[in-house]
Amino acid sequence: MLKLLSLMVPLASAAVIHRRDANISAIASEWNSTSNSSSSLSLNRPAVHYSPEEGWMNDPNGLWYDAKEEDWHIYYQYYPDAPHWGLPLTWGHAVSKDLTVWDEQGVAFGPEFETAGAFSGSMVIDYNNTSGFFNSSTDPRQRVVAIWTLDYSGSETQQLSYSHDGGYTFTEYSDNPVLDIDSDAFRDPKVFWYQGEDSESEGNWVMTVAEADRFSVLIYSSPDLKNWTLESNFSREGYLGYNYECPGLVKVPYVKNTTYASAPGSNITSSGPLHPNSTVSFSNSSSIAWNASSVPLNITLSNSTLVDETSQLEEVGYAWVMIVSFNPGSILGGSGTEYFIGDFNGTHFEPLDKQTRFLDLGKDYYALQTFFNTPNEVDVLGIAWASNWQYANQVPTDPWRSSMSLVRNFTITEYNINSNTTALVLNSQPVLDFTSLRKNGTSYTLENLTLNSSSHEVLEFEDPTGVFEFSLEYSVNFTGIHNWVFTDLSLYFQGDKDSDEYLRLGYEANSKQFFLDRGHSNIPFVQENPFFTQRLSVSNPPSSNSSTFDVYGIVDRNIIELYFNNGTVTSTNTFFFSTGNNIGSIIVKSGVDDVYEIESLKVNQFYVD
Known part of the structure; x- marks a missing residue:
């Protein structure tokens, strides 16, 4: 959760202190009843990347699966009154049956004061009622407790709220805060249940929380969510940026x-x-x-x-992964997220090496949070905020601003850094239920085609929706290139109403890098905002040290997610065309002869029911 000091109103300087009703369920009801639910959706609003109908959204919070109702729940930082960050900041809420199409629920809860923020946190299911908040009237699978940061009057403390109706309304714990270290940079608790290797162990709750400006992730333990003991800290590791935010610790399967x-x-x-x-x-x-x-x-x-x-x-084991977001100071500018692979013994996390690993190499992927639980209790699913604090408040969308990434399934796999070195990587795969996506007749396959500079292939979408997937596999004849020539394979994703607006995705053989050009737009924001990096690149070796490359992509109106070499490297980026100018064609071309062979290009366009 980013703390925007320029928007905070110090208590001493406020002429009037506005206090809301202390019943946070009533607060949520007030916000939801006054929101403009009749506003029309923007034509550029993503279909399968969640965004609120109106207002501001940032970090994902409190992700959990309701096994009783078979519903997925996400919460998020939400300012419903305008499409920019503001106070009071609340928790928005959305529900899905399939992790693909989401039903917005409005405000779940908010802070007591107008000048306060219910900052980022997480959600747990207190199956065994360790907190004492529940009785037999609440199904154990729905005993959800939110752990969140209250930011108010120069202080950040950790709070509890609990729900008796499956996460739709909440009651604030009467003895809040449960953690206070007298700090204005102490936020974003992520809590999970740790059982340990001993099956007879009673287990306990573990919290990771950022002491942001000290570059420290504090690790606490608790038997009941109310009383916390500091066990250790994970400090000054990896890429620091300006401060740490939104930490998380999760056990991830290691698979071949x-x-x-x-x-x-x-x-x-x-x-x-x-x-x-x-x-x-x-x-x-x-x-x-x-x-x-x-x-x-x-x-x-x-x-x-x-x-x-x-x-x-074949699952060959597991490892623990510490996730840390930082802002500003990313290598691409603005906000970013890194991770560390290692071991956790219940009190201390120890990384296996000093390597800094970035979670996503695009510009718009921040504050990843994983779900507290999944149906099989093995999958590690997570979602991130698909924007960047450098320009998030200025992006050209209205009446909503910001979207989430797709849900991803994470595993640890091996990755060929180069021909002689293999390392572990957090692999990610998009989670989409394709039964919720309806093909509209546009399906295209191109196979076994050698490209040359004098011709190109064109795919024309029927009735463009702006929502499609593509899979590209190609090989490179490296012996046929000259280092003084820009040797590219390019896919041009052109707007159907104005072809001057387009994305260009490509690969350059001399540098052995992928690139994305999102700068061809008539929108002033794209051309004038210096932080909206127009051209980005990703260095990624081919699978199995061969000359064959693959990339899978999902385009959703104004966002593109790219998965290189089966998800070992990803890149998530927003882009902005004129309203209603959906991508209507894909042009495949190369500036050189006999270097690139398209082994397979498959494209499917979708409607969302």
């Missing part, structure tokens, strides 16, 4: 990258995305190979007596 299955197959039918993530069926043929990282592949054999030999990814 490739699983092989002997099965007949050539034709693939999938209920998932371009790369299957659920169940696939194979017709008679010889064999198949499936590269995966984070989801099981269930194989269904038809017209054959052969037995599926193996279909599950």
Whole structure:
């Protein structure tokens, strides 16, 4: 949670202190009843990246899964009165059945004072009622407690609020705060239950919270969420920036990258995305190979007596990951998020090396938070704020401002830094329920095409929606390049109403880097804001030290998420075209001859039901 000092009103200088009703459920009701629910949606508003209909949104907070109702809940920093950061800052709320389409719920709770903020925090399910907030009338699966930061009058303290109706309304704990270290930079608690390796261990709650301006993540333990003991701190590690924010500690599966299955197959039918993530069926043929990282592949054999030999990814262990956001001071400018892979013994986190790893190499990915729980209790799912504090308050959207990233599934895998060195990486895969996305007839496949400078391929969308996925796999003939020539493969994503507005995604063989150009827009903000970096690049070696590269992308009206080499590297970036100018065509071209071969390009456009 960013603390914007320029917008804070010191208590001593305020002529009038505005106090809201202390019942935070009543506060939420007041905000929700006065919001303009009839406002029309912007034509450029994302469809599968959550954003509020109106008002300001930043950090994701309090992510959890309701196993009773089979609902996913996200909360977030929310100022409903205008599309910019302001006080009082509240927690907004949205619910989803599929992590793809979200139903906005309005304000969940807010602070008692007009000049205060209910800053970032997290949500836990107190199954065993360690807090004493619940009785038998609340299903154990819905005993949710919010742990959040109150920012008020030059002080930041940690608070509790709890819900008896499955996370829709909240009551503030009467003995708040539960943590106060007399600091104005003490925020963003993330709490989880730690059981330990001993199955007979009683377990306890663990909190990570930022002492922001000291570059320290404090680690506390508690038996009941109310009484906390400082155990250790994780300090001055990695890339510091200006201060630490939004820390998190999570146990992540470590899996092998490739699983092989002997099965007949050539034709693939999938209920998932371009790369299957659920169940696939194979017709008679010889064999198949499936590269995966984070989801099981269930194989269904038809017209054959052969037995599926193996279909599950092999989990070879797990590691703990410390996530830290920082702002300002990112290497790309503004805000960024890094992580550390290591071990946690219940009180102390120890990184396995001194390597600084960045979570996403785009400009718009900050404050990642993971869900408290998932249905199988193994998957690690998380969501981030898809913006950057350098320009978040000025982006050209109205009456809403900011969106979330897609939910991602995280695993630890191996990554080839170069031909001689392999390291661990936090791999991420997008989580989308494609049953919620309806194809509108635009589906395109291009295979086995060698590009040259005198021609190009064009894909024309039918009735452009601005929402589509693409998967590109290509090979590079490195012996055919000259180092004095810009040797590119480029995809131009052009607007349907004005082709002068376009995104350019490409790869340059001499530098061995991907690039994204988001500067071709008629919007003054894009051209005039110096912090809205127009051209970005990502260095990423090919899979398996070969000359073959792959990238999967999801475009959602004004945001593009890119997953390179099966999610070992990602880049998330917003872009802004004129209102209603959805991407209507993709042009594939190269400035050189016989260097690039398109092995496969697949595109699917979607409507959202």
